[in-house]
Amino acid sequence: MYDFFYNKLLKNCPSKVDLGMSDTDSLLLLVNKPKLFWKHVDPFMDYSNYDKTHPKYCEKNKSLLGYFKDELCGSSTCSEFIGLRPKCYCLKLVDKKTGEISTKKTSKGIGRVAIKNRMTFRQYKNCLFKGKVVRHEFNTIRSNKHKLTTIRQRKLALSNFCAKRYLFCSIHSAPYFSMLIKTKNQKCPFC
Numbered sequence: 001m002y003d004f005f006y007n008k009l010l011k012n013c014p015s016k017v018d019l020g021m022s023d024t025d026s027l028l029l030l031v032n033k034p035k036l037f038w039k040h041v042d043p044f045m046d047y048s049n050y051d052k053t054h055p056k057y058c059e060k061n062k063s064l065l066g067y068f069k070d071e072l073c074g075s076s077t078c079s080e081f082i083g084l085r086p087k088c089y090c091l092k093l094v095d096k097k098t099g100e101i102s103t104k105k106t107s108k109g110i111g112r113v114a115i116k117n118r119m120t121f122r123q124y125k126n127c128l129f130k131g132k133v134v135r136h137e138f139n140t141i142r143s144n145k146h147k148l149t150t151i152r153q154r155k156l157a158l159s160n161f162c163a164k165r166y167l168f169c170s171i172h173s174a175p176y177f178s179m180l181i182k183t184k185n186q187k188c189p190f191c
């Protein structure tokens, strides 16, 4: 992943590339020239998940190791992204054909139903920029020495504080002991 990002993606890429988020096998990037960016990454892509009528649909690299898939299948674009903490983010997606807006939300440790029904894109945004913390209460079944009990839990669902990284501003951060961190309370080097 690092080799791909630094040596293949950033080198000679005609578009500015900003990393929004990364996971074991995925990257979320902000690019300012999408057409040039797609041309640059074309040799590393697996377009087999695209609609068969899509001009880019191709099965040549299907399921091959080291090739990337477009998670939005070429059918929608991501208009906004809010990344709060590891495994806690929200995407606002716009369907290319119908213009329909949908969201993809995750929050570690919170049940799927609670995320789907109770959390909104606005809550993620307010949490990032205004620091509004969101907590949720829900019932779960726990097993203790083979005895099942129903418990009521209250958990932190959204928070913009991440103790694992040094935070420069509400958007940019760096790992602790990074060369970018020079003094306490310094100005963000990316803004």
Ligand SMILES: [Zn+2]
Residues within 6 Å of the ligand: 168, 169, 170, 171, 172, 188, 189, 190, 191
């Ligand atoms: Zn910044």
